[in-house]
Amino acid sequence: MTRFKRFAALAVLGIAASSMVAAFVLWRDPFLLVRGEFARQRVAAGLSRGSVEVAGHRWSYAVREADDPSAPTVVMLHGFTGSKENWYPLAAALGARYRLLIPDLPGWGESERKPGTVYGFTQQAANVDAFVRALSPGKPVVLLGHSMGGGIAALAAARYPQDIGKVGLLDAAGVRFKDNAFGLDVLAGRNPFAVEDDASLQRYIDIVFHDARAKPWLPWPASTALIRKRRADADFEQAVLARIGRSEESLLPGEGAVRIRQPALLLWCRQDAVIDASALELYAQRIPQARKVLLDGCGHMSLMERPAEVADAVVALVDR
Incomplete structure (x- = not known):
């Protein structure tokens, strides 16, 4: 040879x-491929990992310090079935302009989930306020919330104005928006986000994303791992959805929003198939001082589909 x-x-x-x-x-x-991609996005956005014990839970969060130590702190809350990683494209677009704190809410992502604990709007708003006081003591923050996180942010801003200096609601839950297929499914007791197989995983992605270019690619075996995890979380998801979508608590964010006096941002995508864009005006009636932004050509995941435009709106909120 x-x-x-x-x-x-x-x-x-x-x-x-x-x-x-x-x-x-x-x-x-x-799931190694997914975690590796999340780590790549985190590093690219200049974020590092953090952990803290607050409100009886261990929280996992991403953090980036600002170039200017006196810059405002921006806290970002993910939505139902989401995680802190949903905010990484926006974090990259914002850069080091502000101090960023991006937690997995208790019960979700890498944060602690306690059996028998109710993770509805009321409890999560109190949890978030405790997180804010622990990581930004004596300094009010700008609180951004997406979807379920938007409902939590609205309630937190209404109930804890001493800790929430400004608030931004992105495609936020918590008001009785115009009927759509997603909302009717929730009211009928179903979980439209449920994932059980490849077909329902694709349906889930198609519901939350409108812009095909922003849809995540999940190669095998990562897709199989995600399906397995979502199956395991099915009962938890249904319990949370029953609380925030069908119980007496479901409209608390909109009811509480009339007490929001802080500067505010309301941002939606016109093609949102989850929280219909009619919700923007319903929140605007309750928060008349809010700046309204309606983006076109995107769906429920505005923070991932249009991160540059969302970043512009956030900068306008924080710096004005």
Whole structure:
């Protein structure tokens, strides 16, 4: 065998061995690809990981300090079935202009979930206020909330104005918006976000995203791992959805919003198939001082589909 052939044979063996190792690692931990992509986005946005014990829970959060130590702190709350990673595109667009705190809410993502605990709007608003007081003591923050997180942010701003200096609601839950398929399913006791197989995973993605360019790509085996996790979370998701979508608590954010006196932002996408854009005007009636922004060509995930435009709106809120 010539030297070149021996080298080529060794190279093929090396590639085969590496492929076998990679396949074994992914078999043992199929969610590794997703975590790796999240880590890449976190680093690209200049964020680091943090953990804190607050309100009886261990919180996982992402943080980025501002270039200017005196800059405002912006806290970002994710939505139902979401996580802190949903905010990474916006965090990248904002850069180091502000101090950013992006938690997984208790019960979600990498934060602690306690059996038997109710994770509705009221409890989560109190949890968020405790988080704010712990990580920004004596300094009111700008609180941004998306979807379920928007309902939590509205209630927190209404109840804890001493800690919430400004508030931004993005595609926020908490008002009785115009009927759509998603809302009717929720009222009928179903979970339109439920994921049980490949088809329902794709349906879930298609519901929350309108812009095809922003839809996440989930290759096997990451898709299988996500489906398995969402199946395991099905009872928890249904319990939370019953609380925030069908109980007497479901409209508390909109009712409480009349007490919001802080500067505010209301931002929606016209093609939102989850929280219909009619909700923007319903919140605006209760928060007349709010700046209204309606984006076109995007769906429920405005913070991921249009991060640059959302960043512009956030800067206008914070700096005005």
